[in-house]
Amino acid sequence: MSKVHIPTPLRQYVGKQASVDVQGKTVAEAMTALVARHPDLRRHLYTEEGKLRSFVNLYVNDEDIRYLQKEATALNDSDNISIVPSIAGGTI
Numbered sequence: 001m002s003k004v005h006i007p008t009p010l011r012q013y014v015g016k017q018a019s020v021d022v023q024g025k026t027v028a029e030a031m032t033a034l035v036a037r038h039p040d041l042r043r044h045l046y047t048e049e050g051k052l053r054s055f056v057n058l059y060v061n062d063e064d065i066r067y068l069q070k071e072a073t074a075l076n077d078s079d080n081i082s083i084v085p086s087i088a089g090g091t092i
Helices: 008-013 027-037 040-044
Strands: 002-005 019-022 056-060 080-085
Touching: 002 027, 008 040, 008 080, 019 027, 027 040, 027 056, 027 080
Parallel strands: 002 080
Antiparallel strands: 002 019, 056 080
16 A cells, blocks of 8 residues: 655544555555545545646655656555645745
8 A cells, every 4th residue: 555645734634644545556546545535635636627736746755746657657555645735925
């Protein structure tokens, strides 16, 4: 199983867990398993069309999936997936 690390603001949707173990051969399969088990999380990660929201970044073992195979990135059982929401705002 792969482990999905949940950022603090989203933990309320996964029973306050810091991480969730999921099955999946790709990032897409793992994320589908995650939101199937925790459906309230879906609206925070995906658009109505089912696309990953632009401010949600996914990393596999500290590698940004945008520079790998995106959601088709293959997973091994011991891989870690981190959900990292983009942060904006503030002043210069």
